[in-house]
Amino acid sequence: MIRAERKPVSEIARMLAGKKKVLVVGCKTCVAIGHAGGEKEVAELVSALRLVNAKEGHGWQFEQTVVERQCEKEWVRPIEEKIISADAVVSLACGLGAQTIADMYPIKQVYPGVNTMFLGVPEEQGVFVEKCLACGECVMFETGGICPVARCAKSMRNGACGGSADGKCEVNLETDCAWYMIYERLKLQGRLDLMTKVVEPKDWSKSHAGGRRKIVRKDLLIQPTDRTGTEVKK
Amino acid sequence: MSDKLKIVAFVCENHAMSAIRAASIAGESLPESVRIIEIPCTGRLETPQMLEAIGGGADGVAVIGCLEENCYHDIGSMLARGRVNRIKDILKDISMEPERVEMINAASVSGAMLMMKLRQFESRVASLPVLSLKGAIQ
Numbered sequence: 001m002i003r004a005e006r007k008p009v010s011e012i013a014r015m016l017a018g019k020k021k022v023l024v025v026g027c028k029t030c031v032a033i034g035h036a037g038g039e040k041e042v043a044e045l046v047s048a049l050r051l052v053n054a055k056e057g058h059g060w061q062f063e064q065t066v067v068e069r070q071c072e073k074e075w076v077r078p079i080e081e082k083i084i085s086a087d088a089v090v091s092l093a094c095g096l097g098a099q100t101i102a103d104m105y106p107i108k109q110v111y112p113g114v115n116t117m118f119l120g121v122p123e124e125q126g127v128f129v130e131k132c133l134a135c136g137e138c139v140m141f142e143t144g145g146i147c148p149v150a151r152c153a154k155s156m157r158n159g160a161c162g163g164s165a166d167g168k169c170e171v172n173l174e175t176d177c178a179w180y181m182i183y184e185r186l187k188l189q190g191r192l193d194l195m196t197k198v199v200e201p202k203d204w205s206k207s208h209a210g211g212r213r214k215i216v217r218k219d220l221l222i223q224p225t226d227r228t229g230t231e232v233k234k
Numbered sequence: 235m236s237d238k239l240k241i242v243a244f245v246c247e248n249h250a251m252s253a254i255r256a257a258s259i260a261g262e263s264l265p266e267s268v269r270i271i272e273i274p275c276t277g278r279l280e281t282p283q284m285l286e287a288i289g290g291g292a293d294g295v296a297v298i299g300c301l302e303e304n305c306y307h308d309i310g311s312m313l314a315r316g317r318v319n320r321i322k323d324i325l326k327d328i329s330m331e332p333e334r335v336e337m338i339n340a341a342s343v344s345g346a347m348l349m350m351k352l353r354q355f356e357s358r359v360a361s362l363p364v365l366s367l368k369g370a371i372q
Contacts (some may be wrong), residue, residue: 010327054367119322
């Protein structure tokens with residue numbers, strides 16, 4: 001899921017200087033599971049901002065709400081009236097949710113209440129780790145289900161680099177060496193031959209390095225056709 | 235001192251509340267500034283409730299739970315400690331004194347020690363600048 005970290009309250013308070021009606025919107029999906037922007041975090045932020053308000057007298061009036069998925073217009077539309085009546089919207093969703101509201105209501109000022117960090121999983125209570133870089137070319141079928149792009153500090157495709165020791169990465173000794181893990185996994189699966197296979201350089205143009213990406217699923221498009229069956233532009 | 239101060243104490247109904255009752259039986263009374271809110275477990279106390287207590291006029295907030303190694307609900311006190319620390323961080327971030335919030339752990343038989351810790355907390359809060367909240371809490 002998308003992982004995010006809460007911004008300091010003071011930073012959000014600075015963004016809101018001069019505003020009166022403030023709407024704080026959370027999201028019940030990724031950021032809720034990651035304890036960054038769900039219902040509880042919305043309540044906490046509003047309580048903290050109320051304290052700042054009481055201390056500094058900004059005259060803020062708060063409204064708070066949480067939507068199922070802030071990155072989808074269908075879930076944002078039901079709170080349209082609240083958005084329109086607010087001077088400022090603080091989004092506790094990831095960058096996708098905040099931009100969905102900002103794009104739907106371009107006249108409204110939308111402020112991010114979290115810093116969107118990475119695609120990761122909860123490793124233990126309160127610990128989230130990155131496991132996918134969304135590079136656009138998944139190669140885990142030959143690395144034992146462990147992503148070398150996200151989990152190796154150097155994103156090595158023909159690892160290991162030689163710098164790891166005792167199964168730990170030389171870049172960060174607290175991090176497990178991805179290629180050590182891949183070796184152990186392939187050994188367990190009886191597929192160690194894959195370790196000697198030379199892999200061609202990765203095509204980074206499929207990642208964000210190639211610019212903003214877009215997926216078009218023609219089978220999902222609702223595209224009208226004319227009498228001859230030719231697609232007509234909407 | 236106690237006439238002016240207001241301290242809200244969120245107290246778990248298990249070991250912590252038993253400690254207060256034990257102290258009461260032994261003739262000790264709560265500091266005058268302390269107002270008790272009994273809750274099923276400190277692990278169920280969320281951060282907004284602590285912030286709202288301060289915003290509502292409390293000079294200090296004490297969260298009193300079981301000893302961590304003997305928590306009635308196993309991890310309640312540990313969760314509460316994390317949330318109290320979160321509130322301390324928020325208060326520091328918004329230029330308020332983190333000392334206004336404190337986690338206190340108590341065994342049901344340690345009423346006297348709990349009262350001593352509460353009195354110490356009351357003294358610490360009393361030594362802080364008077365909280366001046368100008369705007370209305372909405």
